[in-house]
Amino acid sequence: MIHDFGIVWSERSLLLGGLANTAILSALAAVAALALGIALAPALMSRQRVIAGTAQTLVDGMRCIPFLLFAYIIYYGLPSLGLRFDNWSSGLVALIVYNTAYMAEILRGAWKAQPREPIEAGIAFGFSDVRLFRRIILPPLLLSAGPVIGNQMIQIIKDSAFLTIIALPELTHAASSIQSRHYVPFAAFITAVFLYWGLCLIIEAGVGSIGRLADARR
Amino acid sequence: MSGGDIAAILQGAVVTVTLSLIGILIGLPIGLGLALLRWANVPVIARVVTLYVSISRATPLVTLLLLLFFALPNIGVPIGPISAAILALVMNTSAFNCEVWRASLEAFPKDQYEAAQAVGMRASQRFRRIVLPQIIRASLPGLVNEMSLLIKVTPVLAVVGVVDITRAAVRIGAETYEPLPPFLVAIALYAPIVYALVSLQRWIERRQAAAEVAA
Numbered sequence: 314m315i316h317d318f319g320i321v322w323s324e325r326s327l328l329l330g331g332l333a334n335t336a337i338l339s340a341l342a343a344v345a346a347l348a349l350g351i352a353l354a355p356a357l358m359s360r361q362r363v364i365a366g367t368a369q370t371l372v373d374g375m376r377c378i379p380f381l382l383f384a385y386i387i388y389y390g391l392p393s394l395g396l397r398f399d400n401w402s403s404g405l406v407a408l409i410v411y412n413t414a415y416m417a418e419i420l421r422g423a424w425k426a427q428p429r430e431p432i433e434a435g436i437a438f439g440f441s442d443v444r445l446f447r448r449i450i451l452p453p454l455l456l457s458a459g460p461v462i463g464n465q466m467i468q469i470i471k472d473s474a475f476l477t478i479i480a481l482p483e484l485t486h487a488a489s490s491i492q493s494r495h496y497v498p499f500a501a502f503i504t505a506v507f508l509y510w511g512l513c514l515i516i517e518a519g520v521g522s523i524g525r526l527a528d529a530r531r
Numbered sequence: 532m533s534g535g536d537i538a539a540i541l542q543g544a545v546v547t548v549t550l551s552l553i554g555i556l557i558g559l560p561i562g563l564g565l566a567l568l569r570w571a572n573v574p575v576i577a578r579v580v581t582l583y584v585s586i587s588r589a590t591p592l593v594t595l596l597l598l599l600f601f602a603l604p605n606i607g608v609p610i611g612p613i614s615a616a617i618l619a620l621v622m623n624t625s626a627f628n629c630e631v632w633r634a635s636l637e638a639f640p641k642d643q644y645e646a647a648q649a650v651g652m653r654a655s656q657r658f659r660r661i662v663l664p665q666i667i668r669a670s671l672p673g674l675v676n677e678m679s680l681l682i683k684v685t686p687v688l689a690v691v692g693v694v695d696i697t698r699a700a701v702r703i704g705a706e707t708y709e710p711l712p713p714f715l716v717a718i719a720l721y722a723p724i725v726y727a728l729v730s731l732q733r734w735i736e737r738r739q740a741a742a743e744v745a746a
Contacts, residue, residue: 378718505594
């Protein structure tokens with residue numbers, strides 16, 4: 314057993330490369346999905362029925378599709394419509410588009426729970442729609458939705474593991490190649506599991522400090 | 532895409548639904564058991580459960596599945612794709628269920644428990660008649676949510692060779708060189724199942740909110 318971990322250690326550059334890819338992919342996807350989710354949230358809360366309805370249908374539809382199937386459609390399905398991406402861009406696009414729906418829904422939920430008074434005060438002060446959203450609505454929204462956004466980021470890391478299926482060289486893919494090269498399945502995959510756990514603990518710590526910030530500002 | 536292809540995807544749907552149901556049915560009581568171990572603060576074991584839940588919640592299902600499928604035979608436990616799939620689903624979902632159960636156990640009013648103690652109920656009676664009915668109600672939305680998440684991760688089971696909806700669709704796409712139609716059929720199968728669960732969750736939440744207003 315110790316010997317098996319020695320083999321994994323000797324392949325550490327492969328594993329760390331996978332870890333780096335997982336981290337980069339998840340970080341890019343998280344930032345982009347959050348930004349797009351922020352852009353989409355006002356549409357969900359729009360007072361115009363048609364806009365809100367369309368946005369809600371898109372978001373609900375996306376949330377009903379398994380991520381893996383969605384990634385397959387981007388990677389294998391879209392080329393028949395003439396849109397061809399390599400595995401990196403397919404994986405990233407799939408992660409971003411899919412999680413945008415979740416981020417927007419998270420923000421909508423937190424928005425509905427926000428107190429009305431500051432928003433009405435903002436309107437009374439004559440803030441334009443964009444400034445009202447950016448300066449009055451968004452900052453407390455991000456603080457109160459922080460923990461749930463953190464959970465979604467953990468979900469993004471876990472979703473990124475699915476991309477091993479389209480041969481994206483992320484952490485699970487690296488563990489798979491070590492296992493097939495040396496036949497050390499337990500050592501290879503348990504190391505990957507602990508590395509994922511480490512990533513999640515980092516995010517949880519980050520969410521914890523945002524939570525303290527939110528408490529301090531209250 | 533022929534009628535036979537659609538039948539093949541439907542056969543995959545039977546596999547997807549069966550495995551999900553088995554995962555849910557085994558995962559629910561195990562999750563409750565884990566939550567009780569933590570709630571009762573059983574020395575050492577509660578710590579181990581906490582660690583187990585934390586790691587399982589952070590582990591992607593693919594990684595867990597590959598670990599079980601390749602490593603268990605390696606240490607002398609023979610395991611087929613279906614059993615590996617069920618084991619992985621149960622390990623994954625029971626960790627999440629544990630957190631849902633635990634949240635409602637933590638929120639359970641202590642005075643009711645003490646009242647039951649005062650009228651002389653035994654521990655098993657207290658749990659069965661006082662605690663369980665109420666925490667089931669409180670946990671229901673979270674548990675249904677976890678069920679829809681479980682169905683959404685089942686396509687991963689195809690990695691070890693389980694022929695579910697997604698694997699059947701991929702195979703047909705590869706045979707016909709037209710991947711989009713079978714994928715759309717697959718979406719048409721997944722979406723209603725997940726949507727039904729999401730609607731069920733919203734309906735339960737609304738009903739409970741209404742019951743709270745009435746009370």
